[in-house]
Amino acid sequence: MPTEPKLKRFNQNVLSKYRIYNSIFMTLPFDTLSKTVALLPLFYDTCKDGFERHEDPTTIVNTFFKKYQARRSEQSQINLLFRFIQYIERQVVLFDAVEDAAFSVVNNMEGIGTLRSLKENAQADHKTELLQEYLEAFKVRIVLTAHPTQFYPGAVLGIITDLAEAIKVDNLVEINSLLGQLGKTPFFKDKKPTPYDEAVNLIWYLKNVFYHSFGGIYDYVQQNIFDDQEIDNSLINIGFWPGGDRDGNPFVTPQITLDVARKLKESIIKCYIKDVKYLRRRLTFRGIRERIIDINHRLHNTLLHKEASSRISLEEFRKELFDIRNILIEQHQSLFVDKVTTLINRTTLFGYHFASLDIRQDSRVHDAMFRALVKELIANGNDTFPADFFELPLKAQLKHLSEVSGVIEDVEFKDEMAINIVETIRAMKTIQDKNGEIACNRYIISNNQTTLNVLQLFAMLKIIAFGDDLTADVVPLFETVTDLEASPSVMEELYTNPVYRKHLEARGNRQTIMLGFSDGTKDGGYLMANWGIFRAKEALTELSRKYDIDVIFFDGRGGPPARGGGKTHQFYASLGPTVEDKEIQLTIQGQTISSNFGTIDSSQYNMEQLISSGISNRLNDKNLEMRGEDKEVMDKLASLSYDTYVNFKKHPKFLSYLEHMSTLKYYAKTNIGSRPSKRGKSEGLVFADLRAIPFVGSWSQLKQNVPGFYGVGTALKYYEDRGEFEKVQHLYQESRFFRALIANSMMSLSKSFFNLTRYMSEDPEYGEFWTTIYTEYETTKRLILKLTGFKELMEDELVAKASIAVRESIVLPLLTIQQYALKKIQELEKAEVRDEEKIRIFEKMVTRSLFGNINASRNSA
Structure with missing residues (x-):
């Protein structure tokens, strides 16, 4: 049977269903609903006709009341407008749920831009080995930010998810109940969320969506492109900003950062326990059942922070799974091997960190923190910095900053800014010790303008917690048009600084640079913001290749086009050979999280599109440099x-x-x-x-x-x-x-x-x-x-x-x-x-x- 055109599939599975379920919504037996439902279509028609006649909103509202509700008091009119608002909000939720439910029907999950399409094209062009080679070196990291541009509270997100599932199977009884729940659930919050609340809200997506969709993608690549062989690359991972992003947010404290990292670890271990429980029901064979039970107990002990000897480290957990898989292959005809492999793959992707917590702060705040820190050190008789440090010429300051070593101890700081930076950097080290290095190994400097901004942080990371073995990356963020133009000269100073260069060598000769973000469009307008980033990428690529550095570009894509976002996979597929493309990193925020990654289907589809756009950019010989x-x-x-x-x-x-x-x-x-x-x-x-x-x-x-x-x-x-x-x-x-x-x-x-x-x-x-x-x-x-x-x-x-x-x-x-x-x-x-x-x-x-x-x-x- 031929597939219907995409628009027809949308009209049948989204538009028609929305109209049907909206009519059910209108019949719910709520006291004030029936009048609202009867009047809203009349109000909509009044708005539509009024705007076509170039009437203003005040005239339109007054016309509606005069024509249909002339006897209402002013207070009654205001109440009706509030009820319209409440009902329309819920119509939007219903449409979201219907669209989510139809995602895999409307979009071709095996069509252009999917991994299956990528694999088949590579096979047809005799490039399968080249594809494997690229996939072993290529990564995509999506970074969930703490920037809410969507207003759904957690309870409403849960309703959307459940509603979408009920709509998929046309479960009218369940849909009716959920629409009733929707009608009674408040949409607004009485108080602001804390940064920890924001983190918990986004961890919902990690547990309920990414754990499954990203795991499924990795399984597919391993089974279908690598013929069930191990892949020496995690391929996809997640960055996380809630609880780490301090830029302009005084409510993100070092303790919040530690609490979020703990919550991330607890959440991933709970996911593993769930999968281990499934294996426990299936792997009932002698010599394996006992080991699965032991893993289960030790994961629980790790979750509950029991004594160290009763816990299980990530390395031990993975070793046990590999051993069990080998026994299944050798002694049990490979029964359930695929289930064990799936769990191994999850540990490859998510470790004990689930998502990598980035720290971010503005360069101007860092400068103030750095000055407070140095003044206190000098006042305490610490000789890390000379007493006249701030009077030294810039070149001498830069040299000293790059060469400082050792970790400061036994200094009791009194300045609030000094205490904050000290505790924040120590929190990074603590998180690495508990959850693994990848759990918190990047510090982003927003509004980065100079080499001094980078080396101030570089020095603070070393002397506060890490010493000369700095297991963290300094990531400058160049945002404005001016900063983008200055970025190559800043990076060249860093690449030619012997100490910083040695640090890069220890980090695998890789430098991450963040470019743009929504402030770029606000500052320079749409075309210049995007072109400025492209030109900066070209210049930084050329510079980094000259110094044998693998530059990784981290894009602040900001959601809608007006905030530097837009159709992301098209953007990456368009970059050409003059921009380094070994890794794609970008921020995902606000409604972009729920619209592009809110369900397992949409998350899988859009992540595959991203992977495919990056890989096909390299496989495609026709993607030539702009003339x-x-x-x-x-x-x-x-x-x-x-x-x-x-x-x-x-x-x-x-x-x-x-x-x-x-x-x-x-x-x-x-x-x-x-x-x-x-x-x-x-x-x-x-x-x-x-x-x-x-x-x-x-x-x-x-x-x-x-x-x-x-x-x-x-x-x-x-x-x-x-x-x-x-x-x-x-x-x-x-x-x-x-x-x-x-x-x-x-x-x-x-x-x-x-x-x-x-x-x-x-x-x-x-x-x-x-x-x-x-x-x-x-x-x-x-x-x-x-x-x-x-x-x-x-x-x-x-x-x-x-x-x-x-x-x-x-x-x-x-x-x-x-x-x-x-x-x-x-x-x-x-x-x-x-x-x-x-x-x-x-x-x-x-x-x-x-x-x-x-x-x-x-x-x-």
């Missing part, structure tokens, strides 16, 4: 786009527009993350203090998505105006990298809806500013369609386009309510007598409407 003339065009586009974006940021209304016309200040009230919503302590709004999540999120709530497209249209128009548009078209045809950028920008444009805020065009203060944004949107859309030859945006991504369309239609009433509430607040704040109670109610309405809008943007990654 000189194309690079010139790309340079010019990025430069024009950057200038346009920077001038836009300098607009006198830029910050006040965000502050007064968007939801920016409401992000701090949502209680979704443990971090403060801005970096500095300044009273007023300062651009440098803005975090990327509320910055990008505020544009998204306005349905303007500025960071994902602003400047692109102006850059393309430069070539159109000069009659040289064919140069950009040639770049688009020849460069997979540029095509990936344009595809991501199209997604940002697709999620824009300027009719929502069209009323702002007539605002006496912000009308001209709104028109500036809208003009750039129209220019970008028109020229991207001209460039691609499409009649409409995303016409080559019909399923993603359809998914976005459904989600946008679900939240249209929510967006309308949000804008209505924002307008009400503005009016109330201008009134002669402020009604604080009413302002509070409408502020709550804005905050509550943030939730569903963000959750509905799940497919942004």
Whole structure:
């Protein structure tokens, strides 16, 4: 039977099912639900028709009440709007669950970009041995970050998972119960989570998704590509930031870091115990059963921290499993060997650490910590640093920093900053001793600008805990456009520093460099942020090859295109031979975790796509370097786009527009993350203090998505105006990298809806500013369609386009309510007598409407 087209599969298995289950949801016997359900479709139609007539949200809401609910009191109207918000949030959850359930039907789990496809293509091209060679050296690391851009509490995530499972088998009784549970479960949190809470929430994915999906991928590679032979490479692993990422988060303490590492170890041991219990039921043979029972007891003792002699180390655990497997092969006709091999593979992937905990802090904070540390050492008579250290020339400081040795002991620190860095670095060493080196062996310096930033940390790691045997890597993070341009000179100074070079040799001549992150797009605009990273990678690759260093690029991909993300596998498949590609490392955060890795199917599929994109990049001889003339065009586009974006940021209304016309200040009230919503302590709004999540999120709530497209249209128009548009078209045809950028920008444009805020065009203060944004949107859309030859945006991504369309239609009433509430607040704040109670109610309405809008943007990654 022929397979239906992908869009048809989506319409049948997602859209149709959503409509059916949404109708069931509407019949639930809750007191206030029936009226809400009856009125919401009428409100949706009023919104849709109103925006088509270019009406403003206030007029639309007033028209609805006048037409359908004229007798309602003002308080009753407000209550109804809150009930609409609650119901729409749950519709988004239902759609998520339906989409999750249909994932393996809509997506071809053995098609292009999967491991099966990779294997078969390699066989057809007689490149199986080459594929094995690459897979033994290649790695993918996804790093789960502590940056929540999604508002689902743990209880709701559990409902989505269970609902998806029930929908897969059309279990109507279970679906009915779960929809009832969904209707009663609160979506918002009364207080902010702690960093430990955030870690526990993400460990749920480790236990319930990654343990199974990553294990399954490894099993497949071993069985089908390596013919059941051992692979000398873990291939895939997980990094973890909650509990380790201190950047701008004063609530992450050394004790939190230790607690998270302990929780990670406990969680993986519980997974192993579960698998060992299964083996205990199957391996009932003489000489094996007793050993399995013993492993089970010793794992429990390790979990409960019993006396050391009764525990089992990772090395002992693995040795026992290998011995048992050999006995099964030699004496028991290989019965259940595959189950034992699967568990061995899990220990290869996850050890006793489960995920590698990264530490991260800002270079400016490190500088303050370092100065506090040195001053205390000098005051205590410690001679690690000379008394005049800070008066020395920079070159002398760098030399001293790289050459310090020995571990400081018996110094009682009093300065809070000195104590913090000392305890943090000692915590890293403690975690390595308890969970293995890989459990915590990277320290990332965000906002890294200079060689001094790196060597300050390098020196502190050595003298505080590690001594000359430094089993940790210093990872500079170059974020802004300026820092990216300076990165090669910083790294060359490090590569030519004899002591640092010796450290790299001890670490296998490998240097990890983190590039970009969501602040890059916020700082330099969409094209420049991405092109700046690409050019930095090229320069750093060339430099590292010159010094025989294997450079590993760690990408801060930030979720949606506006935060440096987008379609990740397309991005990696497009890099070409001038960028080192032995390993892919990237951050996964917010809704990207649940949308791309939230179920075993989606996690397996998207991880295979990542592995395949990295490997096929090496197997594919056609993936050629971008030509000189194309690079010139790309340079010019990025430069024009950057200038346009920077001038836009300098607009006198830029910050006040965000502050007064968007939801920016409401992000701090949502209680979704443990971090403060801005970096500095300044009273007023300062651009440098803005975090990327509320910055990008505020544009998204306005349905303007500025960071994902602003400047692109102006850059393309430069070539159109000069009659040289064919140069950009040639770049688009020849460069997979540029095509990936344009595809991501199209997604940002697709999620824009300027009719929502069209009323702002007539605002006496912000009308001209709104028109500036809208003009750039129209220019970008028109020229991207001209460039691609499409009649409409995303016409080559019909399923993603359809998914976005459904989600946008679900939240249209929510967006309308949000804008209505924002307008009400503005009016109330201008009134002669402020009604604080009413302002509070409408502020709550804005905050509550943030939730569903963000959750509905799940497919942004």
